[in-house]
Amino acid sequence: MEMAGEVPTRPGAPGDAVSGLIPDLVVTPGSAQEVSAVLRASSQRGWSVVVRGGGTKLTWGAPPRHCEIVLETGRLDQLVEHEPGDLICVAGAGMTLGRLQSLVAGAAGYRQRLMLDPPQGDGATLGGLVATRAAGPLRARYGTMRDQLLGAQFVLADGTIARTGGKVVKNVAGYDIDKLLVGSLGTLAVLVEVAVRLHPVADSSRTVLLEPLSPSEAGSFCAALRRAPAVPSLVEVLWPERAVLVRIESSPEGAERQAERVVALHPRARVLDEPEARLWEQRVEGRPWGGSGPVVGISVPLSAISALLELAEREAASGALLELSVRGTIGVGEARLVADPQAVSRTREGVEKLGGQMELHRSGAEVGRLGSASQDPVARRLMKAVKTALDPGDILAPGRWDWEA
Amino acid sequence: MVAMALAEAPRLGLNADVLAQLRTIVGSDWVLTRPDELRTYECDGLTGWRAVPLAVVLPSTTSEVAAVVRVCHRQGIPFVARGSGTGLSGGALPLTDGIVIGLSRMRSVLRVDLENERVVVQPGVTNLEVTRVVEASGYFYAPDPSSQRVCSIGGNVAENSGGAHCLKYGFTTNHVLAATFVTTDGEVAQLGSSALDSPGYDLLGVVIGSEGTLGIVTEVTVRIVPQPERVQTLLAAFPSTDAAGRAVAAIIAAGIVPAAMEMMDRATIEAVEIAMHAGYPDCGAALLVELDGPAPECESLFTRVDALCRDAGASEVRVAQDEAERARLWKGRRGAFSAMGRVSPDYYVQDGVVPRSRLAEVLAKIRGLEERHSLRVANVFHAGDGNLHPLILYDRRAPDGPARAKALAEDILGLCLDAGGSLTGEHGVGRDKVCQMPRLFSAADQEVMHRVRAAFDPSGLANPGKLLPTPRLCGEHPGIYRPHPLERSGAAERL
Numbered sequence: 053m054e055m056a057g058e059v060p061t062r063p064g065a066p067g068d069a070v071s072g073l074i075p076d077l078v079v080t081p082g083s084a085q086e087v088s089a090v091l092r093a094s095s096q097r098g099w100s101v102v103v104r105g106g107g108t109k110l111t112w113g114a115p116p117r118h119c120e121i122v123l124e125t126g127r128l129d130q131l132v133e134h135e136p137g138d139l140i141c142v143a144g145a146g147m148t149l150g151r152l153q154s155l156v157a158g159a160a161g162y163r164q165r166l167m168l169d170p171p172q173g174d175g176a177t178l179g180g181l182v183a184t185r186a187a188g189p190l191r192a193r194y195g196t197m198r199d200q201l202l203g204a205q206f207v208l209a210d211g212t213i214a215r216t217g218g219k220v221v222k223n224v225a226g227y228d229i230d231k232l233l234v235g236s237l238g239t240l241a242v243l244v245e246v247a248v249r250l251h252p253v254a255d256s257s258r259t260v261l262l263e264p265l266s267p268s269e270a271g272s273f274c275a276a277l278r279r280a281p282a283v284p285s286l287v288e289v290l291w292p293e294r295a296v297l298v299r300i301e302s303s304p305e306g307a308e309r310q311a312e313r314v315v316a317l318h319p320r321a322r323v324l325d326e327p328e329a330r331l332w333e334q335r336v337e338g339r340p341w342g343g344s345g346p347v348v349g350i351s352v353p354l355s356a357i358s359a360l361l362e363l364a365e366r367e368a369a370s371g372a373l374l375e376l377s378v379r380g381t382i383g384v385g386e387a388r389l390v391a392d393p394q395a396v397s398r399t400r401e402g403v404e405k406l407g408g409q410m411e412l413h414r415s416g417a418e419v420g421r422l423g424s425a426s427q428d429p430v431a432r433r434l435m436k437a438v439k440t441a442l443d444p445g446d447i448l449a450p451g452r453w454d455w456e457a
Numbered sequence: 458m459v460a461m462a463l464a465e466a467p468r469l470g471l472n473a474d475v476l477a478q479l480r481t482i483v484g485s486d487w488v489l490t491r492p493d494e495l496r497t498y499e500c501d502g503l504t505g506w507r508a509v510p511l512a513v514v515l516p517s518t519t520s521e522v523a524a525v526v527r528v529c530h531r532q533g534i535p536f537v538a539r540g541s542g543t544g545l546s547g548g549a550l551p552l553t554d555g556i557v558i559g560l561s562r563m564r565s566v567l568r569v570d571l572e573n574e575r576v577v578v579q580p581g582v583t584n585l586e587v588t589r590v591v592e593a594s595g596y597f598y599a600p601d602p603s604s605q606r607v608c609s610i611g612g613n614v615a616e617n618s619g620g621a622h623c624l625k626y627g628f629t630t631n632h633v634l635a636a637t638f639v640t641t642d643g644e645v646a647q648l649g650s651s652a653l654d655s656p657g658y659d660l661l662g663v664v665i666g667s668e669g670t671l672g673i674v675t676e677v678t679v680r681i682v683p684q685p686e687r688v689q690t691l692l693a694a695f696p697s698t699d700a701a702g703r704a705v706a707a708i709i710a711a712g713i714v715p716a717a718m719e720m721m722d723r724a725t726i727e728a729v730e731i732a733m734h735a736g737y738p739d740c741g742a743a744l745l746v747e748l749d750g751p752a753p754e755c756e757s758l759f760t761r762v763d764a765l766c767r768d769a770g771a772s773e774v775r776v777a778q779d780e781a782e783r784a785r786l787w788k789g790r791r792g793a794f795s796a797m798g799r800v801s802p803d804y805y806v807q808d809g810v811v812p813r814s815r816l817a818e819v820l821a822k823i824r825g826l827e828e829r830h831s832l833r834v835a836n837v838f839h840a841g842d843g844n845l846h847p848l849i850l851y852d853r854r855a856p857d858g859p860a861r862a863k864a865l866a867e868d869i870l871g872l873c874l875d876a877g878g879s880l881t882g883e884h885g886v887g888r889d890k891v892c893q894m895p896r897l898f899s900a901a902d903q904e905v906m907h908r909v910r911a912a913f914d915p916s917g918l919a920n921p922g923k924l925l926p927t928p929r930l931c932g933e934h935p936g937i938y939r940p941h942p943l944e945r946s947g948a949a950e951r952l
């Protein structure tokens with residue numbers, strides 16, 4: 053196989069495999085034009101293309117059906133603009149989150165960052181974070197990439213190079229194509245450049261721990277927290293630890309007094325000293341992504357948090373659930389299960405009964421497709437129409453969506 | 458904005474069979490065809506553009522909306538959804554060869570779920586109504602366009618509306634979680650879910666802000682938020698917009714995110730004094746800053762904002778001591794648009810966006826344009842997110858009045874775009890700015906939007922001629938009479 057132009061190319065190796073598929077070629081374009089050349093050539097020949105950023109979340113979604121080309125974004129990593137006074141940053145889609153955070157932290161006279169703390173975040177790229185909508189505990193306050201993305205440059209399967217949005221925090225000109233790209237798992241376009249909003253970093257923080265808790269205690273604590281006069285940046289319910297961790301970030305006085313208010317909500321809640329707080333935060337960071345086994349994303353109504361924890365207890369008792377962490381004030385989290393397709397589908401049924409939704413984040417060949425029976429058929433038809441409109445040859449990660457099956 | 462010369466060909470009218478179908482669906486009282494009835498719907502908040510539709514249909518349920526759309530789909534009749542008609546970009550401007558589907562009868566609050574912080578409403582419910590039903594329980598609906606007493610949630614979704622408090626809380630798109638959506642062939646889809654994540658593409662994300670061009674929203678699930686414990690408001694008087702702009706930059710740079718940060722220039726302050734005696738200080742620019750949140754945080758930040766304003770040259774800082782004083786400080790800001798009616802026969806609201814760090818520079822350039830065009834511009838705007846609202850004061854009866862206002866408005870947009878900003882921050886593209894789109898988006902960018910549009914609406918019947926430019930809309934001039942496609946198919950005839 054031969055790729056047009058000067059784009060660096062090498063043959064695929066076992067280490068490049070995506071869900072067991074070894075690509076014929078790995079290409080590393082360094083500009084929008086080069087991405088365009090790669091996609092045009094692939095479209096003409098009907099080669100399937102899977103985009104790889106940091107390679108930290110290639111297992112998200114269902115396994116692709118084909119993968120002739122792995123398109124690596126590592127060379128698309130330039131800082132285009134950081135305007136600290138506007139709290140915005142524009143960078144290549146291949147830049148890692150770790151590098152972006154250290155670049156923006158370096159602006160003299162400012163303290164700001166991109167408020168995203170996804171799993172394996174340092175090595176994850178901006179483009180990958182758009183494509184997966186991966187988020188971590190900070191989501192409780194700041195939302196996901198959906199809330200931070202201001203605009204993007206991207207390339208369609210036919211090589212069309214286009215932009216959406218801009219670099220200002222408020223903008224309603226034209227369709228919000230950004231939203232389609234967020235969570236699209238590399239199936240609609242290849243991201244080349246992204247513009248994100250940044251947030252100021254608070255001067256001070258306090259961490260409160262509450263443990264051990266029954267499912268219903270944890271549920272009512274989260275509900276009380278939601279109405280309390282405190283704005284935590286993180287509220288993690290950890291199972292099987294049966295703990296809730298709350299972090300307040302504010303001015304020194306603001307953090308101190310808000311932490312007191314959180315502690316007042318429950319007789320066993322206590323403010324952690326620095327080393328202990330750090331220990332718990334490290335614990336939170338990796339979860340539930342350490343080890344192996346499928347990881348599912350779960351989203352339930354707030355009132356269902358205690359019921360979700362009861363479900364977790366049952367699954368844990370039967371040995372199927374390894375770890376669960378839920379953002380307690382918004383009802384969103386992840387769970388790691390044993391690599392047992394039955395445990396996965398049982399959990400999904402349970403979550404749907406609670407009025408929630410479940411997505412497969414780390415599948416592994418053992419689980420394969422999850423299927424989304426619950427999805428609205430008309431919505432699914434529109435999703436397919438959007439996919440066909442932007443990628444008519446279905447060359448971008450074909451099969452990533454289990455509803456395609 | 459500018460009075461449009463509609464080609465005065467004989468008016469089309471829907472044929473009796475199509476009218477009968479529509480009447481069967483919604484009941485004959487709710488299909489309007491009399492010219493005097495139709496005229497009520499001939500424009501939205503942008504009154505310079507007017508067009509009389511073939512009919513106005515007022516359904517009361519999702520299935521009625523779907524059935525009406527199916528008739529349109531079968532007959533090839535374009536349709537324009539309409540909420541309260543307060544839009545400022547001509548988004549709800551009717552088509553002379555189409556019908557208006559008005560959602561104003563669909564105004565029930567369907568569900569209030571405090572425990573899960575969700576409210577489900579029909580699209581005709583006003584923005585303020587959502588807050589009204591939950592405020593006694595300690596919640597509010599955050600997006601707060603100044604038109605919130607009147608504008609509908611459906612219109613807010615279609616425009617992705619913002620408001621003064623969106624600086625901290627985000628826009629409509631950050632607060633709408635699910636919607637019932639009638640597709641352009643009259644099917645009904647559930648988009649999103651009341652849980653935060655749902656699998657698949659974020660169709661709802663692209664429907665929000667699509668100005669009625671992808672389909673019709675008939676039920677909306679919104680997120681409500683707990684009321685802040687403390688709200689603190691100040692009004693700082695500056696000698697110039699330059700100085701006030703420096704204060705804005707300093708506050709943002711200090712890492713403070715106010716709930717709202719609004720600026721008014723001298724021309725605006727003078728107008729609100731004449732119109733409503735708001736009691737604002739006599740100054741070159743006033744900055745209204747509101748902080749909210751837990752009391753300890755709010756109080757410490759408020760002291761810093763006060764100091765930053767004085768450092769930037771504020772001659773006076775008024776702090777609201779109670780709710781009544783707060784309402785007074787906001788009064789002039791809230792009434793600013795209507796106050797312009799007292800100082801100028803006509804005005805046009807521009808809605809450009811600039812990076813916040815370049816506010817002062819762009820405002821200075823706008824003053825230069827005022828002189829060049831010999832027209833006055835009053836500035837009142839959402840300073841915290843760089844969303845300008847220059848009000849161009851003109852007289853439509855003066856020679857070239859509207860044309861000069863339009864030229865100035867377009868020059869101001871040019872300044873915003875040159876500074877790296879946007880065509881519109883919250884009022885939308887609509888009909889008004891559709892031919893400006895190429896100034897911001899390349900042909901390829903627009904092509905992507907056209908493809909998405911076609912995926913939702915292959916026959917192009919949902920609000921055509923808005924948001925996305927076409928050669929016919931922006932290039933070609935009206936030519937000789939040709940039979941309308943609806944005439945050829947028999948769905949309509951000349952009256």
Ligand SMILES: Cc1cc2nc3c(=O)[nH]c(=O)nc-3n(C[C@H](O)[C@H](O)[C@H](O)COP(=O)(O)OP(=O)(O)OC[C@H]3O[C@@H](n4cnc5c(N)ncnc54)[C@H](O)[C@@H]3O)c2cc1C
Pocket residue numbers: 501502537538539540541542543544545547548549560580601602603604607608609610611612613614615616617618619620621668669670672673674675794883884920923
């Ligand atoms: C005095 C004044 C102040 C304003 N202040 C603000 C402000 O602060 N912030 C702001 O963002 N805007 C503001 N606006 C603009 C306007 O109020 C908003 O755009 C509002 O969201 C329009 O709502 P509406 O119900 O009046 O919609 P309409 O004007 O009726 O329609 C607007 C658009 O939405 C579409 N639409 C309406 N309903 C539906 C539906 N159910 N499904 C699909 N499409 C639909 C229409 O086709 C049209 O394209 C202001 C307007 C006025 C007159």
